[in-house]
Amino acid sequence: MTETSIAFRRPPGPSQPVRLGIDAETLGVLQRLQAEYGDIVSMSRQNGRLAYFINDPVEVRRILVKRHGKYSKGPGFERVKMLLGNGLIVSDGDTWRRARRMIQPAFTRQKIHRLLRVMAHCCDRRAIRWTELAARDGVINITQETSEFALELILISIFGSDYASRIVVDGDNPFAFLSRDSTRDLRIVMKVQELRDMLLEIIASRRSRDSEEDFDLLSMYVQATDKDGVGFTDKELFDELMTLIVAGFETSANTLNWVWYEVARHADVEARLLVEARDVLQQVSELSHERLATMSYTQQVLEETLRLYPPVWLFTRRADAADELADYDVPAGTDIYLSPYVLHRTAHYWSDPDRFDPDRFAAADTPQKERPFFPFSLGPRRCLGEYFSFLEMKVHLGLLLPRFHMATVDDSEPEFELGINLRTTRDIMLPLTRRE
Ligand code: HEM
Known part of the structure; x- marks a missing residue:
């Protein structure tokens, strides 16, 4: 590339080379x-x-x-390629275009609405845990909790009933290391590869059974075909599943972590959120996307959190x-x-x-x-999970905020860890009480 041509209109900038990571x-x-x-x-x-x-x-x-x-x-994106292979986030050109066309139908609003029950189920499981934590410790590691919540949710959304029957063995979630360790280095890549056989077995069993009975994301991925009627290979599916897991939980988890932190610091915001949240909780048996769409202040709080702390x-x-x-x-x-x-x-x-x-x-x-x-990028490569994540976060706040109150211990601000995602260097611990 020649940068010396007289006609070259170069923007201003430093003369010395710059290290960018x-x-x-x-x-x-x-x-x-x-x-x-x-x-x-x-x-x-x-x-x-x-x-x-x-x-x-x-x-x-x-x-x-x-x-x-x-x-x-x-x-x-070079760094995540090791982890996500050639999945949707890192692929380019025709490979990306084909995969995006095949996957997009799984993310229509109608399809995502089918996962509302799973979202509520994951909140109920947290509520049971948080009730115990409030009684026992009176303090919560909200970073860890939001991470486990979002990981469990994306795994059940993808694998449906296979999550409980084939993935979690004796209460042990083999993907848990993803929520406990934020580094995405070679060690993590190796651990992900160890899950390969299990995932390929699940894929094989899905290919051979009548998938009419499932309506999770995996069943839609397995059935997806391109314009020539060709589906994903096992290797492609593995990459797309890892992409979905990693992209689908860390970002929402980090956002929820920051939301609870800000809500704990702003009583006025909490009070306004509670009005909408109580309304949702009261009608939980009829939890509907129409109801969630009316949570306009919650939407504002989520957007403001994504402004200040965009995960990507x-x-x-x-x-x-x-x-x-x-x-x-x-x-x-x-x-x-x-x-x-x-x-x-x-x-x-x-x-x-x-x-x-x-x-x-x-x-x-x-x-x-x-x-x-x-925060979700723009244009054709805009995040595919944007609607999913807003619903997930609204259900989370709608069902948990009316039941639990978190406070701050001091005014110190958490330091940022700026990796592939914006996180806190240390987990955020908040005093937790159960509301009457
Ligand atoms: C607060 C939550 C989230 C944020 C802030 C976020 C942000 C982003 C950003 C910025 C990109 C695009 C990067 C670029 O243009 O280069 C992206 C892509 C993507 N996200 Fe998300 N994301 C979130 C949640 C999710 C969830 C829940 C899922 C899945 C359920 C998901 C799946 C994806 C996928 C598949 C892509 C690749 C799209 C493509 O390249 O065609 N994301 N996300």
């Missing part, structure tokens, strides 16, 4: 670059590649929506073909860095950006499109 140091670097150089910053990465950091919402949208065909997933805080693309962004050239091969975390906290778009204020998302407030808000 997916870690806390990188966040500091990106924040400094934004403050010094503005909306579009260019730099050479340490490996010699040209990289742009984009903070102009119009250009972010252009990359993710209008010109998405010119960009593939980029360097930020940084992601990347790579230009497959030359492009133009604003007044600049983008040579083919350029790495693109996009950070919901940075844009969600940019004062130009959000007043007092570090303050937790769900009223920012009230319908009457500034029209959505003027503000950069993209």
